[in-house]
Amino acid sequence: MPDTFFYHYDAYDRTLVSERVDQFRDQVRRRLAGELTEEQFKPLRLTNGLYLQLHAYMLRIAIPYGTLSSRQLRKLAEISRKYDRGYGHFTTRQNLQLNWIKLEDAPDALAALAEVDMHALQTSGNCIRNVTADHFAGAAADEIEDPRIWAEIVRQWSTLHPEFTFLPRKFKIAITGSPNDRAAVRVHDIGLRLWRNDAGEVGFEVIVGGGLGRTPMIGKTLREFLPKNELLAYLEATLRVYNRYGRRDNLYKARIKILVHEVGVDKMRADVEAEYAETRDGLLGLSNETIEAITRQFAPPPLPHRSAFVPDVERQKFEDAAFALWLKSNTAPHWMAGYRIVTASLKPAGAPPGDASAVQMEGVADIADAFSQGELRVSHEQNLIFPHVAMEDLPAVYAALGRLGFAEANVGKITDIIACPGLDYCALANARSIPVAQRISNHFSELARQHDIGDLKIKISGCINACGHHHVGHIGILGVDKNGVELYQISLGGDVDFGKTALGTILGPAVTADKIVEAVDALVTTYLDARAAGERFVDTYRRIGAQPFKERVYATV
């Protein structure tokens, strides 16, 4: 009897992961014995999730499609305690990073992960990376189909794919099954959007060539409607075209978005379809039995009937303003009446976004066991999610999260900041990100004010590689280095919502680190003065343009 309501490994999956650990153990041994040069070892450790950072090795653990059981989260806590410094960092790609791993411990840490059917495979390197999906998958009221079924199918197909392990560059795939895209599918190498056509069939819109980084681009539609059982054959054709024709002469022009940009999406489509015409009837066609077998494993948990009107909740809403705000911002509609999806905010005022200590991870696992069928999700917004919480249990969950420091009522608000690790950890960064996020978070910590400001996404990257997704922040902040001084460039108007996906526009000259909070404050004040009823920050910006914001900011800083 499985203890989870999502894909559980069988003997094949376990064997493969454990054989991979054995292989990596041998590779580490050869590296430590000097049989492998660092250059030769690098791609081997990268495809096993091991990075060399500023101060130490970093292990990036995959949380495929952001789904996690309480048992797995407890194991992550244990690993962080045993092999690291007792905390981890949830990233924008549904991964967990441990920042202080020793090379000689890495194989043991991976073996410990394998005990709970987890791995760090392909979380780095020029291969198909950990597949991401909507963090409300399997619970959202607006879902057409659970994208995790397809993410698991893609996970298996892409794992140790012999043809696509040495691609021109990394390759990220995201899948959404809802019309409200929470997986940012238009800014991935391939984005897959499940939708229902006029004939009532569900299939994929295949979007290609989106991405952030130093050349941000919005993905283009490669195929309007792809029948579901053709998914792998079509992906393989697309990846083959990329593997053969993607640029390899320049690291910064090697992503598929550059290929699509240079040849044009029509030529790209023609090439992919020509390749696909040869392979579509091959072995990659998905049989109904295979799809059904995986679908069964994602069957929803048996949720008992619970009341949709809870007098205790109504009373507490009335008496406790913070609880009322929390209900509004941190819970979302569930497909089943009487239930809500609850987001634990990993952004308490002044804390590094996305960090959780081992104790906090264990506390979250306990809450999941007591109130959410032992299930969790990790969001690309660096929060943790309880997918199935009965409304009657909301006060208890709120109280328990409060004890962990994860009950801040700020999801989607100005302090729910996405930030990359930045110069505090990362070898690529030009500037610090986390301290900037912390200072903005402290400045706007008052909850009533945050809710008055409303939905506002701030995203911070410490360099142009854009791990903090600053291009698609309503307010984007990019750290740059100018003659050894950390400066921050501000952009406005980015968005990842489906149909509105947009890249931000740079506001003006970069500001110094000590002025960034004042600059953000000036932006917010401009919005509050100018907003029409019901307008979010980004709506006002779109209506009135950059000029009023610009004038205020540069008069202030």
Add this chain to the structure above:
Amino acid sequence: MPLYSEAGGLPATYVPLSFADWQQRPEWPAVALANTDPVEDLAPHVGRLRLIVLDFPKFSDGRAYSQARLLRGRMGYRGELRATGGVLQDQIAFMLRCGFNSFESEQKGFGEALARARTLFSVVYQPTEDGRAPASRLRLETATALLAAD
């Protein structure tokens, strides 16, 4: 460079021609492609070819994996398929899966690694040119067998 072959030793007289030279003499049974050469152009000739050499200018340049799969899978090439250039022991398992059966490598211990490479992973997820049954097919067969036993 030491050659490790599972292809059953072709006579050394089969000196592969570069693609440009071979196009002048397409009856010659051995050709060495750059990883940018149009592998599709070999299609009418694969029945006659005995040796095709594919190049990895660096071990991290993976274009020849696609060329290999096209030769084996789409064009049905049956002769010796040799990897040369940046060929390291940690790539052998991938190369075997794409249909390579001979390897030129200067790496110490390559021969021993080649002997181990087929058993390194007893499970595979993708159907490829090595003909191994991927996990998805084995699962279906197990399910069918269970049904039959009922």
